[in-house]
Amino acid sequence: MRPENYQAVNHPPSNEYELNFGPNHPGIEGNYAFKVKLNGDRVLEARADGGYLHRGFEKLMEGRLWIQNIALVPRICVPDPVPMEVCYALAIEELCGLEVPERAQWIRVMQLEMSRVAAHLFAFGGHAATTGMYTPMFWGIADRDLILDRFEELTGGRVYHIYNIPGGVRRDLPEGYLGRLSGLLDYLESRLPDYDNLFFTNQVFVRRARDVGTMTQAQALKWGVTGPNLRATGLALDVRRDDPYLVYGRLEFDVPTEAGGDALARNLVRRSELQQSIHILRQVIDRLPEIDGPIRCPIPNPLAWNVPAGEAYTRVESSKGELAYYVVSTGGGKPYRVHVRGPSSMHAVQVLERLAVGSRLEDIAQIMFSLDACPPEVDR
Amino acid sequence: MDKNLNVWLDNLLQEIEGIKFRRKSTRRVRIDVAMDALPTLLELLQGRASYVHLSAITCVDWPDDGEFELVYHVWSYETQSLVSAHTRIPRDPGVYLSIYDLYEPAAFFERDIHEMFGVFFEGSPDMEKFILTEWDGPPPMRKEFDSEAFVNQQFEWQPYHPDWLKELEEEGGGVTTRPEDIRW
Numbered sequence: 051m052r053p054e055n056y057q058a059v060n061h062p063p064s065n066e067y068e069l070n071f072g073p074n075h076p077g078i079e080g081n082y083a084f085k086v087k088l089n090g091d092r093v094l095e096a097r098a099d100g101g102y103l104h105r106g107f108e109k110l111m112e113g114r115l116w117i118q119n120i121a122l123v124p125r126i127c128v129p130d131p132v133p134m135e136v137c138y139a140l141a142i143e144e145l146c147g148l149e150v151p152e153r154a155q156w157i158r159v160m161q162l163e164m165s166r167v168a169a170h171l172f173a174f175g176g177h178a179a180t181t182g183m184y185t186p187m188f189w190g191i192a193d194r195d196l197i198l199d200r201f202e203e204l205t206g207g208r209v210y211h212i213y214n215i216p217g218g219v220r221r222d223l224p225e226g227y228l229g230r231l232s233g234l235l236d237y238l239e240s241r242l243p244d245y246d247n248l249f250f251t252n253q254v255f256v257r258r259a260r261d262v263g264t265m266t267q268a269q270a271l272k273w274g275v276t277g278p279n280l281r282a283t284g285l286a287l288d289v290r291r292d293d294p295y296l297v298y299g300r301l302e303f304d305v306p307t308e309a310g311g312d313a314l315a316r317n318l319v320r321r322s323e324l325q326q327s328i329h330i331l332r333q334v335i336d337r338l339p340e341i342d343g344p345i346r347c348p349i350p351n352p353l354a355w356n357v358p359a360g361e362a363y364t365r366v367e368s369s370k371g372e373l374a375y376y377v378v379s380t381g382g383g384k385p386y387r388v389h390v391r392g393p394s395s396m397h398a399v400q401v402l403e404r405l406a407v408g409s410r411l412e413d414i415a416q417i418m419f420s421l422d423a424c425p426p427e428v429d430r
Numbered sequence: 431m432d433k434n435l436n437v438w439l440d441n442l443l444q445e446i447e448g449i450k451f452r453r454k455s456t457r458r459v460r461i462d463v464a465m466d467a468l469p470t471l472l473e474l475l476q477g478r479a480s481y482v483h484l485s486a487i488t489c490v491d492w493p494d495d496g497e498f499e500l501v502y503h504v505w506s507y508e509t510q511s512l513v514s515a516h517t518r519i520p521r522d523p524g525v526y527l528s529i530y531d532l533y534e535p536a537a538f539f540e541r542d543i544h545e546m547f548g549v550f551f552e553g554s555p556d557m558e559k560f561i562l563t564e565w566d567g568p569p570p571m572r573k574e575f576d577s578e579a580f581v582n583q584q585f586e587w588q589p590y591h592p593d594w595l596k597e598l599e600e601e602g603g604g605v606t607t608r609p610e611d612i613r614w
Contacts, residue, residue, distance in 0.1 A: 099560075395542075399560075
């Protein structure tokens with residue numbers, strides 16, 4: 051504005067003001083907004099304002115065939131699409147009473163863990179960017195891209211794979227795939243010390259993230275927090291272990307925890323989970339060649355598939371927390387009702403609104419990334 | 431785990447009349463309960479049987495019955511099992527009680543159901559619009575709302591000329607990774 055156009059406004063005598071934070075903001079994952087009430091740079095009140103990514107998936111799915119919806123579900127959460135496909139497929143399998151062949155179950159676990167690694171790389175890269183460190187972000191996204199290469203080779207799609215169909219998976223592994231995946235894991239493991247030096251033990255990050263957005267164990271349970279955010283308060287709770295699905299009951303892995311409950315602890319939990327996911331993937335690479343058999347069970351003609359009437363509630367541990375699908379069928383060719391419970395519907399709305407109070411304006415983005423809140427999952 | 435489940439189920443049966451429960455699998459229990467008794471049931475589940483985590487509240491529309499079905503999914507970290515409590519409320523006027531006092535996550539789900547189905551929850555802290563801020567039509571997730579008819583009424587169909595697609599197909603399809611580009 052030119053100085054001659056400036057007109058002084060008579061403000062009421064107060065230091066408080068309101069600020070629209072988002073919906074297009076580099077410190078926010080996806081399009082999402084906050085209305086923040088501030089005194090100086092201290093947040094007095096924050097109100098989440100969503101809906102910018104609402105695409106009406108739950109309504110769309112009621113109008114499409116069971117099998118067509120496989121192409122819709124991964125779009126609900128962009129950085130971590132595989133749990134969406136698997137969770138939806140598990141629900142249909144439960145309704146139809148389908149037995150997924152063992153080989154397909156192992157392939158699904160492999161993808162779930164690959165997707166978790168990719169999503170965690172994305173998450174801490176994003177967090178680094180909000181604290182002004184762009185190099186970890188570029189590294190994280192570059193390494194995530196290598197995982198997307200493996201997804202592309204397996205499924206034909208980099209981000210949206212549309213690979214897990216009810217009854218199994220679409221096709222078997224390409225020749226020599228596990229060897230290339232193993233090479234990728236070696237590379238990722240060799241990168242972990244670099245990430246530690248650059249980011250996780252870097253004082254620029256540690257001092258910035260410590261005591262930011264702190265929640266206690268009791269608060270986390272009360273607010274419905276799940277996943278790495280809950281584990282950062284010291285509770286070793288994980289859907290993979292408490293409510294095992296696929297072959298997770300036969301895999302060895304730790305559920306890492308931290309005691310702090312702040313943004314630092316949440317990132318350190320994700321860092322440990324990277325290691326655990328690599329550990330799980332190595333077990334899959336060891337076991338998968340021994341397991342022969344079909345990659346999916348016989349299913350009816352997908353274009354004329356009437357799923358028996360009933361309802362199913364399936365839960366999966368996504369990279370962000372507890373993901374659940376509630377699917378109701380009335381015996382028709384299309385779902386009667388599908389409800390998606392994304393973990394971020396808690397984290398991005400109520401939890402964030404509460405954690406932001408008392409923090410500073412520049413920490414809101416940091417808190418959001420440390421919670422790994424995913425707006426497309428909230429808006430659906 | 432099984433022992434715990436049976437103990438609290440017996441207790442529940444004594445305290446609430448007209449309750450039906452079905453064990454769907456080792457970790458899934460379905461309970462059908464009248465709308466008046468649901469808050470009591472949830473209070474018991476939370477207070478006595480350690481179902482402290484509200485996983486979700488789902489609304490299902492049954493226009494032929496003139497009812498909304500509300501499903502409360504609660505998870506117990508101790509017994510590691512999920513109870514889905516089903517209740518039905520009349521579609522008109524579509525008003526029910528909030529369970530925010532018991533489970534704080536309910537606020538989000540109740541707000542969502544109010545927006546998408548038009549069910550009002552008395553006592554919920556926030557019934558403001560969240561997703562459909564500029565929408566003043568009927569609640570879109572109700573079965574009578576036809577999204578295809580709405581689209582036809584709102585927008586005009588555009589003819590589709592996939593010339594660019596023909597060119598791509600002549601060159602041999604979309605983008606593929608060549609074997610020499612694979613690093614491992």
